[in-house]
Amino acid sequence: MKNLLIMSTALVAVASVAQAAEPLKASVGGYMFVGVGANDIDGQDSSIGVLRDGEIHFKVKGSSDNGLTFDGKVELEAWSQGGDIIDENWARVSGSFGSIKIGADDHASYNMATGVLYFMGAHIGAYDAFGESGGPAAFASNNRFGDDIGVYYNTPNFNGFQAEISWQPNGSSDGSGDSNSLVTDNNAAANNNQISIGLNYQGEFNGVEIRLSGGWDYVDELGGNGGSSEDAFMAGAQIGYMGFVLGGHYKQALVAGDTDDYVGNIGYKTGPWGFGLQYARIEQDLAGGYEVDKFAGWVTYALAPGVSVGLGVEHQNSDGTNPDGTAGMAVMSLGF
Numbered sequence: 001m002k003n004l005l006i007m008s009t010a011l012v013a014v015a016s017v018a019q020a021a022e023p024l025k026a027s028v029g030g031y032m033f034v035g036v037g038a039n040d041i042d043g044q045d046s047s048i049g050v051l052r053d054g055e056i057h058f059k060v061k062g063s064s065d066n067g068l069t070f071d072g073k074v075e076l077e078a079w080s081q082g083g084d085i086i087d088e089n090w091a092r093v094s095g096s097f098g099s100i101k102i103g104a105d106d107h108a109s110y111n112m113a114t115g116v117l118y119f120m121g122a123h124i125g126a127y128d129a130f131g132e133s134g135g136p137a138a139f140a141s142n143n144r145f146g147d148d149i150g151v152y153y154n155t156p157n158f159n160g161f162q163a164e165i166s167w168q169p170n171g172s173s174d175g176s177g178d179s180n181s182l183v184t185d186n187n188a189a190a191n192n193n194q195i196s197i198g199l200n201y202q203g204e205f206n207g208v209e210i211r212l213s214g215g216w217d218y219v220d221e222l223g224g225n226g227g228s229s230e231d232a233f234m235a236g237a238q239i240g241y242m243g244f245v246l247g248g249h250y251k252q253a254l255v256a257g258d259t260d261d262y263v264g265n266i267g268y269k270t271g272p273w274g275f276g277l278q279y280a281r282i283e284q285d286l287a288g289g290y291e292v293d294k295f296a297g298w299v300t301y302a303l304a305p306g307v308s309v310g311l312g313v314e315h316q317n318s319d320g321t322n323p324d325g326t327a328g329m330a331v332m333s334l335g336f
Contacts (some may be wrong), residue, residue, distance in 0.1 A: 019243050149170070161200070171219075
């Protein structure tokens with residue numbers, strides 16, 4: 001009761017000094033992504049097909065007379081993910097102290113990461129999230145924790161340096177396990193206490209753009225109550241000059257062995273044209289471990305504001321339980 005009284009008093013105090021300067025304003029945005037493609041994966045028949053993806057983003061934003069900014073976002077999927085039709089959703093307050101966000105979002109190290117270039121829709125290349133040319137699952141995403149419900153704090157930007165820390169108490173609070181009830185760190189079948197720290201630097205020197213990042217992820221109980229803990233470390237770097245971008249990223253996950261992945265890529269943009277080449281490798285030292293090398297390349301063209309088309313291809317060689325495979329696709333993206 002005493003704690004509730006203190007919290008209530010604090011909330012009333014904040015409300016009394018943070019009178020809204022004007023009502024929150026709402027906006028709608030999003031994207032639609034469509035294409036055709038083909039893949040050839042060992043052990044499977046060659047296939048051709050179509051794809052589509054998309055989201056509608058509902059946003060609100062406003063400010064108070066004392067300088068606080070309030071905003072929120074809800075992302076509605078344009079396709080059904082087994083009952084999960086809401087992606088990221090959160091509310092945030094920002095000020096000279098930085099920002100505090102509560103809701104479902106990506107974890108800190110992922111938000112701060114740099115060094116990886118992505119093809120349109122992230123369907124081609126490292127961390128393509130879709131495995132278009134085959135596995136492994138560890139190549140599927142650099143977002144280790146997904147959009148589980150949590151608390152996220154971002155520091156102010158100090159001369160290009162910024163940090164973020166996030167805490168997601170329950171690893172099953174995204175998707176079909178989502179809930180509007182209190183989400184706690186007491187789950188028998190999913191990660192408990194997912195903690196992430198991300199660091200980022202962005203600067204420019206004589207026309208040369210430099211980006212650096214580092215991160216640490218920790219799970220207190222992997223896979224549920226009584227589970228073992230897990231660490232993961234990552235670092236990235238990116239340099240840009242006169243349309244060229246050179247970047248690299250490294251990640252190591254420690255759980256009953258090591259999983260290391262490496263990404264190196266180069267990109268170039270000139271006018272409406274964009275080009276990318278990428279090499280990625282993953283090494284897993286667990287029982288039945290494997291090594292996979294992935295090569296990717298793409299070209300994109302901006303047809304109009306918010307409208308782009310692209311052609312991408314990837315190939316992977318596997319030493320272990322994963323297949324060799326090749327995939328390619330032609331796509332169009334509408335952003336609004």
